[in-house]
Amino acid sequence: MVTRAPAQSAGAGAGAGGEGKAEPSARQVAGRRWRSARGVVGALLLMVVIAVGLAALRPSGSPEELDPTSPKKDGARALAEILKQRGTPITVARNAGQATAAALPGTVLVVTRSERLTSDDLDRLREAQGDLLLVRPGRDALDALAPEVRNAGPSFDRTAEPGCGLQAATVAGRVTFGEAQTFEAPANATACYRAGEWPRLVQTRSAGRTVTILGTAAFLTNEHLAEEGNASLAMNLAGARSSVVWLIPDKPAAGTEHGDRTIFDMVPFGVWLFFFELVVAVLLVALWRGRRLGPVVAEALPVVVRSAETVEGRARLYRAARARDRAADALRAGARERIVPLLGLPRASAQDPAAMHEIVAAVTLRTDDEEAAVGAALYGPEPADDAGLIALTDVLDALERQVRES
Amino acid sequence: MALTGRLGLLALLGAVTPLFLPSWWTLLALWGVLLLGVAADLALAGNVRALRLHRTGDTSVRLGETARVALVVENLGRRRLKARLRDVWPPSAGAAPRTVTVDVPSGERRRVEMTLTPTRRGDRNAITVVVRSVGPLGLAARQLSRPAPWTVRALPAFPSRRHLPAKLARLRELTGQHVALIRGQGTEFDSLREYVDGDDVRSIDWRATARRADVVVRTWRPERDRRIYLVLDTGRTSAGRVGDIPRLDCSMDAALLLGALASRAGDRVDLLAYDRRVRARVEGASRTDLLPAMVHAMAPLDPELLECDAAGMVSTLMARVRQRCLVVLLTELNTAAIEEGLLPLLPRLTARHLVMIAAVADPRVGEMAAGRGDLASVYDAASAERARAERRRLTAELRTHGVEVVDAPPGEIAPALADAYLALKAAGRL
Incomplete structure (x- = not known):
């Protein structure tokens, strides 16, 4: 029943033992660092490329886009001037409050840059009187001001024919739209300038007022107003009633009552779920890495202290206390201990004060030094300073060497 | 129980799905699938309890040398065992390799060769064998410790044994020395022989000399059985x-x-x-x-x-x-x-x-x-x-x-x- 299988080799690289590992060269070190870092470097480069690409793809909107006082290419001063000359007074509103205050039953309220409007602003505008002309409304603006009309994606046809019964459009005829939004209009609404199936201009009547939705702002700008029937369409739409209120909202300041919309409100739900699942995945990976294969093994280690520790400690104590006397005594005693056997004297006399003269005389005989100098070296007083102590060791070494060589 | 990296990777890849189908149901479905996979793996992984572990090999090793201990893994269960296995020894046992992967079909056995190079003298006991048996999908594993006792005794290195031949030669010189040059108080009397030049005069045995015409010396040999x-x-x-x-x-x-x-x-x-x-x-x-x-x-x-x-x-x-x-x-x-x-x-x-x-x-x-x-x-x-x-x-x-x-x-x-x-x-x- 039990079959004997070949033994599984578990030893890794047993044959490669015995070779000493050479110190890696600088080139090898650099290569190893590069190999370990190249993933990170590559990821960083990729992020930079993606960021640059996104920045390049983003449409550059200037702060004065569709500003009726701006003479720049994307401003709308030309249209405003023409409207004034034609006897339609134009009031510029910089926030929703001003706009609602200025809007009367006989006005057209032109709402531009609706992405800057907060939900409070949109509520106010919904209550405002007069007709509405929404220029490129965002999703929130569309939901609030023309709930029956839906966004249906972008179109890129440059020009378009009216294709509807709206008088303003038929009078204007062909108009250049450029890149524009299209809409999904209800059946009772007037839908013009279709791109394929979806219109780019929708007019509906609701709650006793006309709401016109434009999928583009291009034909209102100074740059494009003179092309095709642009000016005519713009005049007819904006100047349909006795006066115009042009709402171009400033950016809501942070922290004001309008600043309750944060970036997080604009993140789609799917992205939230994506991040949530990322957290779950990280948690699972942490659980995978966190599970140890078996216990951590603790081991009682034998206590091992350096044997020379006490000797070193005493040396430091000598030094801290500047114990030159004791240090010199120890050094002299050690030197005498080594010199005395060389002189042929009994070993015990080395530490015997009575043998002092005998030893000094014997050493003087074998060295070039004076007896007084030898005596001072082997039995002298405490050195006066640290330099004296260091010098003493040199003198003792010299004496010992001379005795040894004599 | 243990999870694997593959489960984490799948969860990571699955994070893309709510971008296309932004709903809680997407996530719940994803988790359901992963949970099913984990449950299947846990149910179908080889049974660690049905393993029989035993060892053969060295029981002692001189410090500095390497002992070989084999761990035999016998699978008595019905399912094939695919597992990562760690033979746990104290750090100073110097056990290698740290982990091995084993694949033991039902009813078969495999040998795992371990080498131990102790770094300190003394007894080193095998602590346990940890087996992480991975399921067929590789999403989860069953992990258990099984005892497999063994002791390797690290003996003193005795590096001075290289001096032994020289000292034994000195010893032979001593025992082969027929005339003891030094008369010690405890030396043992060996035999008598004729005096030759160079012998210590103190070792002359006068009584024997008197009995014979020649001068006879005592010989000594170093004492034994001390x-x-x-x-x-x-x-x-x-x-x-x-x-x-x-x-x-x-x-x-x-x-x-x-x-x-x-x-x-x-x-x-x-x-x-x-x-x-x-x-x-x-x-x-x-x-x-x-x-x-x-x-x-x-x-x-x-x-x-x-x-x-x-x-x-x-x-x-x-x-x-x-x-x-x-x-x-x-x-x-x-x-x-x-x-x-x-x-x-x-x-x-x-x-x-x-x-x-x-x-x-x-x-x-x-x-x-x-x-x-x-x-x-x-x-x-x-x-x-x-x-x-x-x-x-x-x-x-x-x-x-x-x-x-x-x-x-x-x-x-x-x-x-x-x-x-x-x-x-x-x-x-x-």
Whole structure:
């Protein structure tokens, strides 16, 4: 029943033992660092490329886009001037409050840059009187001001024919739209300038007022107003009633009552779920890495202290206390201990004060030094300073060497 | 239970799905699928409880060498076992490889070869075998520890065994020496032979000479069947590190060389390791068994951070040996320990036995004593000189009690001790 299988080799690289590992060269070190870092470097480069690409793809909107006082290419001063000359007074509103205050039953309220409007602003505008002309409304603006009309994606046809019964459009005829939004209009609404199936201009009547939705702002700008029937369409739409209120909202300041919309409100739900699942995945990976294969093994280690520790400690104590006397005594005693056997004297006399003269005389005989100098070296007083102590060791070494060589 | 990296990777890849289908249901479905996979893996993974583990291989290894221990994994379960396996040993056992992957079909067995290179002396016990049995999908695993007991004893390295041939040659010189040049009090009478030039006149046997026409000398041979008692001090002084190894290990090395030599010389060797109690004892081992017995007795010994109880040691020794023997005490020449502990008891010991003290000197003290140049080195040198002077004084005092003292650095202590023994033997003082 039990079959004997070949033994599984578990030893890794047993044959490669015995070779000493050479110190890696600088080139090898650099290569190893590069190999370990190249993933990170590559990821960083990729992020930079993606960021640059996104920045390049983003449409550059200037702060004065569709500003009726701006003479720049994307401003709308030309249209405003023409409207004034034609006897339609134009009031510029910089926030929703001003706009609602200025809007009367006989006005057209032109709402531009609706992405800057907060939900409070949109509520106010919904209550405002007069007709509405929404220029490129965002999703929130569309939901609030023309709930029956839906966004249906972008179109890129440059020009378009009216294709509807709206008088303003038929009078204007062909108009250049450029890149524009299209809409999904209800059946009772007037839908013009279709791109394929979806219109780019929708007019509906609701709650006793006309709401016109434009999928583009291009034909209102100074740059494009003179092309095709642009000016005519713009005049007819904006100047349909006795006066115009042009709402171009400033950016809501942070922290004001309008600043309750944060970036997080604009993140789609799917992205939230994506991040949530990322957290779950990280948690699972942490659980995978966190599970140890078996216990951590603790081991009682034998206590091992350096044997020379006490000797070193005493040396430091000598030094801290500047114990030159004791240090010199120890050094002299050690030197005498080594010199005395060389002189042929009994070993015990080395530490015997009575043998002092005998030893000094014997050493003087074998060295070039004076007896007084030898005596001072082997039995002298405490050195006066640290330099004296260091010098003493040199003198003792010299004496010992001379005795040894004599 | 354990999860795998594959599960984490799938969860990571699955994070993209809510971008296309932004709903909680997407996530719940994803988790459901992963959970099912995990459950299936846990249910279908090979059964770790049905494993039978046993071992074969070395039970002892000399320190510094490598032991081979095989772990046999036998799968008695119905399912195939695919697992990562870790044979858990203490760190100082030097077990390799750390983990292995095994694939054992039902009813079969596999061998996992482990190598152990212990870094310290002593017993190393296998702690457990951890098996992580991965399911067929590789999403989750069942993990369990199974016992597989085994012990590998790391024996003292005995590096001084390289000195043994030289010392044995010296010993043969001694035993082959027909005329004992030195007349010792304890030397044994061997035979009579005719006088030749160069023989010691003191060894002439006048009575035999009178009986014959020739001058006859007595010949001596070194005595045999003497008793040698090796005493290892495992107290606090043995914990000091000299060079790279603890003093105790140096002492063991010296004791092993002396034991090997003395047993070849025909002497009886006993061993006692003592601090405040008997830590190890080898007595009455035969000549062939002696070295293995000593090595095994020494292997689990570690220094204790206690002051050695000299009185207890001496009385243990006196109680165990009645006849005269050579007591070799392997300790440290520590002034306080010797003066307060051993010195007052020495007369009791030396009255009956010949005592020899072997101490490992620290080469660092020698280095410090040679230090010159700056102030720190000079104070180091002074301190080292002072330590050496104390050691000399202690040695001299011990010698006045008739104790032989061998004091040598770690590399030389073993041959020095062997030489001292041979000198005693040649002098017939045993």
